[in-house]
Amino acid sequence: MATRDLFATEDLSASYSALPAIAGASAVASRKLIGYYTHGGQPLVRSSDPEGYFIPDLDSWGAVGWSQGTALPEATAFEMGKDVMVFRFLRSSDVVPVVRHQSLDGGNIFLFTNLAPSPGDDWGAQGAVHELSDPIGSIARYIVQSSSGIVQSQHIKRQSTTADGLATELRADASVAEITTRIATLSRLTDQELARLFRVARETYQRWRTGELTNPTQANRRRQGLLLRLLQDLDMRGVEVGEWLKNVSDIDNLTPYQLLERGRLDEVESLAAKLPGHPVPRTEVGDDRSPRTQAPGLPVFGGRDREPAEDLVLEDDEGWVEVEAEAIEDDE
């Protein structure tokens, strides 16, 4: 299934309804209603903070201070498409895919799959998702299957954004905002930390992410591409990227993040290459429709059964002249 189109950027903020301030809560930016999730009809809100994170409402999800995503912009991140959203709780490593079902009075209903913060916890309306009509239904079933696989097979919350098909590599014409947002999501680094890598002010990185600034130098644009490729590769291999970046390596007792700060990308990539990947390689289909083997961190060797059966005949074999060679029995 082509998941990429599902995540085509669409700003739905115009359809949000403003919500009243939360009594007794502090450091919470003004919020707008984005929709409800079906289990209990609890509201979902999106902050009007420039960070633009998608958060659950204060009283419907988690404790004060944790669920106030607006006050903790580094704690949540989301990707939003026309029909599908994925939001991630960076602290707990939960990844939640959501399907948009229908509009409702300026908001939207979102149906959660059964990917729960802990096994057995029911967040959503899996049954309802299955009953949805196509094409949303096919998307939903795909997500449910992917998510179910995660919970059942691994009992871990963390899952690569790419491994479950919920997101793919960014398009070649991705904007600065898309690239820098993806970098932030994958790296789990703060704007301040990321700004140091690109030698810009924190506010500048933040404005790159929000699309307010679109004019990094060519060098920083190129560096964004380099970093994104590294992070995507790590993420695809199931590496806890945020943790790995901040663990001390055996190179000068520096962390990969500190090496990046010093411009030592080669060594960071060398460290990354040593990490084990998935135990089994995955086969994917490339843009040219040809199958590609996504090799894991551990080497995989081609099977003999895939070797061509016949030799090719080299016809351009003219122009060779025999020259007598002196036979030397001893190099000395």
Place this chain on the structure above:
Amino acid sequence: MSMEPVDFLPEDLYLARQDAPHIRPARPFSQGDIFADIPLVRAAKQSAKRANQLAAPVKTGPNALGMIVTHPCSSRSRSTHALKESISVAPIVRCPEGFKPPWAGYYEFFPLPGLKGGEDYVANLAEICPVRSEYLDGHRVACLSSAGLAALFHRLAMNASRLERIPDHFAPEAERLSTEMDLWELWVSTYDEEDGFQAWLDEEFSGQPMEDEQGQLVIGSAERTGTSRREALRWNYEEVEAELERLSDPHVPGWHTKEEP
């Protein structure tokens, strides 16, 4: 799980290509470079003319094409960085019939579509032969792009060991090599010799300047971090390139020191 062979060739295979030599004269010879009219040698065999005499088939002339297949770290002296006396070259022949995109299997052939006269050729990785480096001078007809180098690395790995990696996994090393050669080419264009570049590359990098909200670099904002230019080359290519340009033209602005008004 069923897996299919990995086959890959980028659209922008060549950095530069022309039918007749010599192309990009300032660019130091490197892996993937293709030459014409060089002496290619095949394995010796019993002479047809004389008993107990070996004879080696040799090919020369404009159709004697070959590609360097060894990494510069192996084909150049570690001390002087000059090309070694003998370089490993894969003979290049017309593409055999039946071998076409997506170039599945036959890992002993590296496809070179449109290499000469619009015709497709292949580098025969199964018949690599030694060529003295002096025969390469003035004979280059093509260089591979960074993506082309990654594809060559991939093919070499598959040919030598059947190690499967997606070509993307070779991209960092291909970029590393390409950027170093790009800069070395700039050095040779300036100084008309290869010597001195590698030592300069090992010196300390003067640092990455800050960038303001307008996308402008801030004068005097670069700070040294103890990183060599070589270590920083891929992350800071533009800044290292600017350092090289300043070597020959002091009027090129620097970022590591405050400029006089």
